[in-house]
Amino acid sequence: MLLKNTYNELLKIATKIRSYIGIGALTLLIFIVLFAMKADGKSYVGFVTASFEQTLSFNGKILNGNLIAFIIMQMLIVHVPLLIALVTGDLLSGEEASGTIRMLATKPISRTGIVLSKWIAATIYTFIMTLWLGFLSLFVAKWMFGTGDLIVLNSNGLLILPEADLAWRFGASLLVAFLALWTVATLAMAFSAFAKNSVGPIVSTMSVIILFTIIGTLDVSVFDSIKPFMFTTHMAAWRSLFDDPFPTGEIIESVVILTAHIAGLLLITLVRFNKKDITS
Amino acid sequence: MSLIEVQHLQKNFGAFQAVKDVSFHVNEGDVFGFLGPNGAGKSTTIRCLLSLIRPSGGTLNFFGKSLNENRSEVLSRVGCIIEKPDFYKYLSAQRNLEIFARICGKDIAPRQIQEMLDFVGLNGREKDKVSGFSHGMKQRLGIAQTLLHNPDIVILDEPTTGLDPQGIIEVRNLILRLRDEQKKTVLLSSHQLSEIEIIANRMVIINQGKTIVEGEVHELLEKQSLNLEVTVENAPKFEETMQQHYPHLITRLLYKSTYHIEMLEDVRLEMIQRMVESGCGLKSVIPKRSLEDFFIKMTEK
Numbered sequence: 044m045l046l047k048n049t050y051n052e053l054l055k056i057a058t059k060i061r062s063y064i065g066i067g068a069l070t071l072l073i074f075i076v077l078f079a080m081k082a083d084g085k086s087y088v089g090f091v092t093a094s095f096e097q098t099l100s101f102n103g104k105i106l107n108g109n110l111i112a113f114i115i116m117q118m119l120i121v122h123v124p125l126l127i128a129l130v131t132g133d134l135l136s137g138e139e140a141s142g143t144i145r146m147l148a149t150k151p152i153s154r155t156g157i158v159l160s161k162w163i164a165a166t167i168y169t170f171i172m173t174l175w176l177g178f179l180s181l182f183v184a185k186w187m188f189g190t191g192d193l194i195v196l197n198s199n200g201l202l203i204l205p206e207a208d209l210a211w212r213f214g215a216s217l218l219v220a221f222l223a224l225w226t227v228a229t230l231a232m233a234f235s236a237f238a239k240n241s242v243g244p245i246v247s248t249m250s251v252i253i254l255f256t257i258i259g260t261l262d263v264s265v266f267d268s269i270k271p272f273m274f275t276t277h278m279a280a281w282r283s284l285f286d287d288p289f290p291t292g293e294i295i296e297s298v299v300i301l302t303a304h305i306a307g308l309l310l311i312t313l314v315r316f317n318k319k320d321i322t323s
Numbered sequence: 324m325s326l327i328e329v330q331h332l333q334k335n336f337g338a339f340q341a342v343k344d345v346s347f348h349v350n351e352g353d354v355f356g357f358l359g360p361n362g363a364g365k366s367t368t369i370r371c372l373l374s375l376i377r378p379s380g381g382t383l384n385f386f387g388k389s390l391n392e393n394r395s396e397v398l399s400r401v402g403c404i405i406e407k408p409d410f411y412k413y414l415s416a417q418r419n420l421e422i423f424a425r426i427c428g429k430d431i432a433p434r435q436i437q438e439m440l441d442f443v444g445l446n447g448r449e450k451d452k453v454s455g456f457s458h459g460m461k462q463r464l465g466i467a468q469t470l471l472h473n474p475d476i477v478i479l480d481e482p483t484t485g486l487d488p489q490g491i492i493e494v495r496n497l498i499l500r501l502r503d504e505q506k507k508t509v510l511l512s513s514h515q516l517s518e519i520e521i522i523a524n525r526m527v528i529i530n531q532g533k534t535i536v537e538g539e540v541h542e543l544l545e546k547q548s549l550n551l552e553v554t555v556e557n558a559p560k561f562e563e564t565m566q567q568h569y570p571h572l573i574t575r576l577l578y579k580s581t582y583h584i585e586m587l588e589d590v591r592l593e594m595i596q597r598m599v600e601s602g603c604g605l606k607s608v609i610p611k612r613s614l615e616d617f618f619i620k621m622t623e624k
Contacts, residue, residue, distance in 0.1 A: 054418075149375065
């Protein structure tokens, strides 16, 4: 029954227009960045490397597909959560708003089954979005700009990662980015279990992300104890995959915190939906 | 055998007691009328029966088993429409039925979906999106969804709400077919009392969250006084005759020269004879022992 309803949920997602808003917007944004880089990428890279040019000389093709992919990921990972929440924030509340929740909840499938099948479908949707982001940013950028070593500017300075060392880093970083987006998807779904329309969960999810991000950037000691446990702190963990030496401990910590958030939020959704009186 | 047994059902929403003490039972093969004025607790009771709402007290048994402990098994044998059937508007009628067929607890072949669409008269419209359907068509699709898995019990909560007269007749005929052709047990909640009177063999009336009366429809109606609606040509003569021979009967002028007479005993033949003899110009005598009168009497108490 769980698998059959998961198929139903995927079918609903696949046939809703709002599911393609995210994919369409993501595609458009990536192509805008690609176009901008094609038109004026050299001056953008020059701005970054200018401060190092007195001590270093850069040879080869700095503006390559790998750098463009890294820039795109850096720019869009922050915005993709909104596109994910657009779909997952509607999963339970949308059924409530349209009244179909009554039809669904009077079928032999358990309420836990309903939530889990929606969550699995949300996971698959999030995974597809992440893959699409990876495909467009990596493969299309490489096709347009060619390949080469990756120059990464981080807090320790300039890091040059050889091309041969990049495939696994991009793969792993997409997996960690997926984990962060999965957390957002589960958060939006948790809000969805409390709401009767999809606007509330989407706005609430974005509000939480903005609030936590602001708290994370505030240099105030009172928040220091909670910052390591906020999921937004770990949303940029994918970037650590491009550090050298590789910060294994930090990455594991981020994976654990994000996974704990997913489990906790799913549990809240299950408890809430199981106890809910459907009066709509 | 009782297929549904509700005992001392209670439901509180915070401090508000929506259902205080509702009990009734539905036998196999019954078309059971579930009646009550607005706010009586009908929808809450039905939602409890379908596990949409968790009861605060009492017991709900289907097929002799507790609903709480056998939810999936029970719901696989129950089909329902709650108020109005809502569907995924962006999907076709057929797609909607396929979605519900996958989670109804039985294997439903595509042929059965088509047969059910034919049964409710939606053949030829199966590929159309539900967003383009009229309320009546949605209601018929709702009935198709209800019957798709061949349930033993069909629960219909206000299935004719919002329908035009044609739609009401269509739904009524569908329910009659369920009763006569498919021998289903039907629990029907409706404000259309004339409909319940025609279709149902047993009923319960609830008011203010409590059971008022339960029993066979004809037996309950037999117990109440017989009323007549009499139209005459000579109203003063009629009133004089009534005053002279039946001063104990309650007679009300309904309009112009039509009267409503509440009878305590069946003296129809004698009364008609007297009126003919008195020359009041008897035009029509219509017996009025309706469920409507009974319902109003029960819920006014």
